[in-house]
Amino acid sequence: MIHLLYLLALLLCVAPLIPGLLGVVLPAASWLPPLGLNSPSAVAWQQLLSWPGLGESIALSLFTGLGSTLLALLFTFFILRRYWDTPQWRRLENTLSPMLALPHVAFAIGFALLFAPTGWFFRLLAASGLNTDNAINVVQDPYGIGLLIVLAIKETPFLLLMSIGVLQQLQVKRLLAVSTSLGCTHHESWHKVILPLWLPKMRLPLLAVAAYGLSVVDIALFLGPQRPSTFAIQVWHWFNEPDLQLLPRAAAGALLLLAITLSVLLGLRGLEWLLVRGTRAWQLNGPTASTYCGLVSTSHAVNGRYNGAGSPQTLHPALITRLRGCATALRRRIPLFAPFVLIPLLVIPTLLVWSFAQRWRFPDLLPSRYSFRFWEQELEPLLTLTGHSMLLALGSGLIALVLTIGCLEYKQRYHRAIPYWILAIPLVTPQLSLLFGIQVATYWVPGQHFGLWVFWSHLFFVFPYLYLSLEGAWRSYDVRLDQCSRSLGKTAWQTWWQVKRPIVQPAILMGLAVGISVSLAQYLPTQMLGAGRISTITTEAVALASGQDRRVMAIYGLLQGLLPLLFFGLAVFINRRTSRYSSPYSSQGHGPSDTSSTHSGSHHANDTVRG
Template sequence: MLRVFYLLILVCCVLPTAFGLLGVSLSSLGYIPPLGMHHPSFDGFAMVFDWQGVWRSIAMTIYSTVASTYLACIITFAILQASWGTSFWRKIEVSLSPLLAVPHVAFAIGFAFLFAPTGMGARVMREWFAYDTSGQSGADLALVINDPHALGMILMLALKEVPFLVLMSISILQQVNVKQIEKVSASLGYSRAQAWWKCVLPQWLTKLRFPMLAVMAYGLSVVDVAMIIGPTNPPTFAVLVWQWFNDPDLSLLPRASAGAVVLFIISLMLIGLARAVEWLLTKGWRTWQYSGRRGIAFPGKIVFMGLLTLSVAMMPLMLLWSVAQRWRFPDLLPSRYSLRFWEYEWASILGTIEQSIVIAVISASIALVMALLAHEYRLRYRLQVPGYIIAVPMLIPQLSILFGMQVATLYLSSDAHFSWVCWAHVFFAFPYVYLSLDGPWRSYNEGFTRVALSLGKSPLRVWLKIKLPILLPAIVFAWAIGISVSLAQYLPTLVLGAGRISTLTTEAVALSSGFDRRVTAIYAIWQALLPLLFFSFAILISHLQVKYRRLSIKGLLPDEYLSRKPRHS
């Protein structure tokens, strides 16, 4: 039975990648029979590279992706180096869930509210530092939103991905055994910073490969965030391809498909670049690991507190915007307050919230069950799909496979938009859920299961009574991650929903492009609040489970010892 479920997982979460790539590849060559195109050609690629400004768009996309990815990696290493194994690490663990809960779109909207030319940053500079932001120099200083060099998007993406990389690093550092490395390094005369650079970094960077590639793929193919704070003339290449897909002239569809194929090729090149950098630092050029005792101690604690302060400041700012009836620049606070925007939007937003929650819960629950079955299959059978195949949806641009998936759904059932959106969310949430459970499943002591089976218990009963209680916090947390991923999906909802399925993310992105900031703030608040509620639920379950186990141990140990018969020599 487990093999049947594993085959179903492959059909639902692995094979669509191949069909999606095949569909978009055929379309890029001009072979679209429903549109009367039966003769393959490379005209679509010619139209892509003939577009004015396309090379600047591609170059800007590549450098912004690489810069944001490695900036996030450096910040993550600085935080781990300064806080792992210290009392400050407990504060990071407590703060990690709220930081992870904020979706990219909500974070981007809050970032825009802070750093726009008329945002809170410019207001504070003018009020507190007597800096005139009305002049050209002040406008240039404040312009990190929609700037032509994508600097604001680089900074925003790097800061948003740091909590994810920190979370993925927890199980990695537990496997590396940092405490033992620090002891051995100290005995050889190395400081903590030197031990982290020369001993921990190579092992950590190698094991962080998949999360790093996932971050890089997201930065390359992100559309919603780029539409909010990215450059506009020209936009990033992913936004440009998305605009081509939305062109009403269907004869230009090969151009959009060719752009998606080019985006996929760029992603493969960046994956190769990342692997080359990893090989160079860990194997190719190793003299830095033993040439002297140089090692920089980054101020990781200060960096994390800055990230936490920035994230915390966004929610009050969005709340303030949602009730601001009149807020002129450069006033620090609104001159008039009103709840009328909440009253006007509540009727429409309530249905969107309900639909978003339903889709997220269904998708995350299915993805969680599939991840549990996949991990159990991995433990019991040798013949299995490698982990990097399961992680493929994380590593390739969404635009490169969504069009092919959409064509496949049209042949099966063109009216089941809700079901196809749920399936798309499962498809993209499953790798994150699977990856988040990988560390706990590997750290579980299988000796408990073998002992229980030797006592005559059935495998299902052993799993429910022994393994599930031990791994319950990790399972609930993975479920919350799946919900967060589902709530953040933008392109899959639009493409497979055909515009008929609206979620908080699709509405927030649509409203952020020139609509009233007050209404945009309301949608961004709810988009940030929903994942936070589910992460809080996961934390509560974890605490209750730990408390229950402690009480059970305290209650059972005395009876156990009393029931034992004394041994006579």
């Protein structure tokens, strides 16, 4: 049975990579026999390179995708350096899971309603007496600043949660104690000791964030620049051209997008080498003289002021104490991570208010009239779309869970596993490029099986997330428990169900919630392989966010954001209700690190088991 599950996983979740690659390379060479293109040529590349605005679109993609990745990385490191292993970190850690459970589309819709020219932010400014006529609009701005901010804010909690397991393995407290005993300051210890150890272990999450930022389509459709748009959006428009003879140009664009993404990933790998290996001499030279000079200058700046002759004039001690107290209070009241917590927390209330608003004039802070009319008129399509979304999410999540458990059991028993670089391909490859090839490959299959292809595509993208979420729990499991159970006369199935299952159950439930949330957030697989015939909450939310009524847009965004939160909350509730009765191992999952597995794509789900 385990052999069969392992082979099915390879067939369903790994084999599509081959037609995905060939299906984009061959059409890019203008070889597509179903359209009558039987001889390879470079016409598609000529059409691509001659398209006006190509350079601007690529530059926008690099600015928004690479810029948001670097910003998220910097924010993550600064937050970890400031708050790791502090009481503030405990509070922040408890908010990471709901922030990650909120899908990108729902977050982007809420962000647009918050920071649009008539959003809550500008309403507050107008209520304060400020003139908002010439204020900067970050929704569909020509430079992509709004898209960059949304990606950076949404990906920072993901990188923070990825860092929990990494820093726990590094034993940061011991490293800081040793470096401090050698004379390094707190910041110097993080820069010279923690950063070179933390950054290589964050390679896969960072590359996944960069690949998503460069190739994002759904939120860029209504939040990013339009003329010119990002390169991924332009390729998406080419793909939807009614003239099928222009399909090779879209294939060439998808292949170019893949090449750009791979180049950026290589560049990030080079940046990692520069920070970790290229500065080795600086890391090993111990405390620098600038540290002492910085402390001296800071002390002079705080404890004295210079008169005209340049000599310090000591401030009154009571004033110094008061200034320090004010600075500490300000730092505590407005923590560094405030924007990454407050903005996501405001999204759901914003969507909720807009969904019931009937009349909301600017600059009123709240609607003057409320109505259920928009919910009533959308109730029937909402039920249908929710049914489609739940069917795809539950089906793909459960099947991916069975295949993942089979692969992990196969790995534990036979010490053979799917290579990580294969699992990483769906995570770090632009979805647009990969799905284009898979869709072209489906043209060779007779008949119209759109539902089957959509379900398969969801399974294809859910499986690697589930595998990486559960792999840690299986790796930390003590196989001697199985040996002891078998020696007492239990069968293999009884051993798994009665001994192993209670220990790994928290990770299984959280992993299933991860898989369901990943499926619920899929836009491109549903649109491309479904040919527009399969609609879900996500596809409808993106379509409505492109210019329909804000109230209807808020309804779909609210529902799209609440569904993943429902499954994560259900998983947490079941784990808390059952872990105390399961085993002493699973009862350890109620510490601060318990949330480290409740996120999309986390490969540290073992923290839920080990605590």
